[in-house]
Amino acid sequence: MTDTRTLVLIPARMAATRLPGKPLLDIGGLPMIVHVARRAKEAGLGRVAIATDTADIANAVAAHGFEAVMTSPDHPSGSDRIFEALCKLDPAGHVQTIVNVQGDLPTIPPGDISAAVRLLDEPAVDIATLATEIRKDEEHTAPSVVKLIGSPAGPGRLRALYFTRATAPYGDGPRYHHIGLYAYRRAALEAFVKLAPSTLELREKLEQLRALEAGMRIDAAIVDSVPLGVDTPADLETARRLLANN
Missing domain, CATH: 3.90.550.10 (Spore Coat Polysaccharide Biosynthesis Protein SpsA; Chain A)
Incomplete structure (x- = not known):
């Protein structure tokens, strides 16, 4: 139910x-x-x-x-x-x-939507989202691939410290591609929409930085892949192929 x-x-x-x-x-x-x-x-x-x-x-x-x-x-x-x-x-x-x-x-994937919502079982989390490990070399440096920089906060989850279009964090180890799906506590959403766009939000052109700059906690569930975002005719044809048997 x-x-x-x-x-x-x-x-x-x-x-x-x-x-x-x-x-x-x-x-x-x-x-x-x-x-x-x-x-x-x-x-x-x-x-x-x-x-x-x-x-x-x-x-x-x-x-x-x-x-x-x-x-x-x-x-x-x-x-x-x-x-x-x-x-x-x-x-x-x-x-x-x-x-x-x-x-x-x-x-x-429906399970990825559920994974984000489960993060709100932790009372300290205001907003939940998704991320996946970057595995393609070119995505580490592509500004179109938003990176989530976070600290481990339990199995399969990160506490977001920053989001950026730059190649970060520096050094060896995984980098994570942020997936723009969000689960909000009602109070967090109400507070968020009352805030003016923040300094780093305007610089990076990433709305989620407004929440971090205001002191909200964002956690991310680590999932297996990035869902296809349909933005171009080529994306549309790919979606048609992927969903041909659904």
Whole structure:
């Protein structure tokens, strides 16, 4: 049985510049956003809803049995969008864990979503996320691959100390690729969206640094691989191949 105190939200907009109309692009006969919603539902964590500013997206997910909530088109980030959705769907404050699953991850393993949420069993953790060990040489130096620098905090988990696009940490040993899926305590999300963008956030162009600079604790579950993020026509074709038999 799913937990009524957990809400999984999937922000989805049509405004992607590199792949216009991305959430509704067809993968194996289904819109991409529906694949993501199915993965989130399979995680069995709680209520799943798509937060969108576009009626076409809302109608598409509703046609496949999923819930949509309309949000403002003016939000600067996905975090602001999911906070508005949370307030609309749960004004009484029953939900205590909010999971933000990006709408362009149609291959995200449901177990990885659950792994992030389990990190919140540790009371000191404000926000939970995912990371995987970098295994391709070129990814160590690629600015597009965000690195999570952290201290071991138990088996298969890191306490995040910093996030960067640079090659870090220095020296021998593993480096970790940050995967942008988040599970928030409600109080942490409420506090986060009230904060102004921080100095390091603006410099690195990484929103999660705002939370670290404000003193929040972020832990990451170490998972086996990075889910395919669909950002280009080539990514879309790869997703179609991977999901051809689903």
